[in-house]
Amino acid sequence: MKYIKxxxxxxxxxxxxxxIVSVIYPFATAYISTYVYHSPYSNVPVIYHNxxxxxxxxxVENFTQPWFFHPRPSMTDYFSLSSNSSSNYGPVSPVLYNxxxxxxxxxxxxxxxxxxxxxTIPINMVSYSSSGVDPDITILSALIQIPRIxxxxxxxxxxxxxxxxxNTVAPFLTVVGIPYVNIVxxxxxxxxxxxxxx
Numbered sequence: 393m394k395y396i397k398x399x400x401x402x403x404x405x406x407x408x409x410x411x412i413v414s415v416i417y418p419f420a421t422a423y424i425s426t427y428v429y430h431s432p433y434s435n436v437p438v439i440y441h442n443x444x445x446x447x448x449x450x451x452v453e454n455f456t457q458p459w460f461f462h463p464r465p466s467m468t469d470y471f472s473l474s475s476n477s478s479s480n481y482g483p484v485s486p487v488l489y490n491x492x493x494x495x496x497x498x499x500x501x502x503x504x505x506x507x508x509x510x511x512t513i514p515i516n517m518v519s520y521s522s523s524g525v526d527p528d529i530t531i532l533s534a535l536i537q538i539p540r541i542x543x544x545x546x547x548x549x550x551x552x553x554x555x556x557x558x559n560t561v562a563p564f565l566t567v568v569g570i571p572y573v574n575i576v577x578x579x580x581x582x583x584x585x586x587x588x589x590x
Contacts (some may be wrong), residue, residue, distance in 0.1 A: 402490045437458035459545035460582060461537055461575040464521040464529060465495060494519050499536070528572040531560060555581055575577055 456567045481488035495518040514533045534556045542549045556573055563569040 396461055407580070419537055449574050450525055451525045452576055455575065458543075459541055459586065460579045461529070461534060461541065463524055463575055464516055464533075465491075465519065466524040466526075467520045526574045527574050528561075529575055531556065531571050531573065533572050535577070542584070545582060546589070547582065 404543050454466070481491075496513060499513045499517065513534075514530055515535070516530060517533045517536075535553075538549050538552045538556070541547065541554055555578060556563055559573050559577055561573065562571055
């Protein structure tokens with residue numbers, strides 16, 4: 393009799409957790425996200441240009457044009473559903489070493505060559521982001537790209553610096569985290585300026 397009581401309790405717990413985890417939690421998450429984000433398309437913030445949706449500040453794309461701010465490296469190739477998102481390399485992996493070396497050469501050969509002084513490359517610009525589609529970069533990561541962007545876009549460096557400064561997000565409660573900027577937002581401004589200049 394005691395055995396049946398324990399089995400009944402285990403089955404009740406199993407089905408209770410099944411309902412909570414499989415039904416209540418997903419619906420609660422969907423409801424909260426729908427309430428927080430009010431986009432009629434995907435329930436996330438959307439950036440529009442001339443009435444056309446061109447991107448979201450919550451998910452970065454692989455900006456490769458030299459007149460745009462470039463994001464952090466992505467192990468998923470900027471595709472959040474990629475199957476290789478968990479393929480993190482160990483600290484002594486030759487693949488990781490070669491990958492990092494290529495990024496360092498890219499910065500010294502492409503970005504920093506526009507500066508007259510030696511600039512330290514931020515570690516987060518030569519390391520993978522945790523999400524693979526992270527749209528945010530540190531202030532230093534944005535500043536070292538300004539000379540290159542100014543050269544190719546024709547936008548004065550002081551205007552790009554103001555753009556970064558005006559769009560800097562402060563740490564939570566001024567102490568949690570570090571200041572950062574969203575490159576999707578910055579690149580939207582750059583795109584607008586270049587379109588209007590044509």
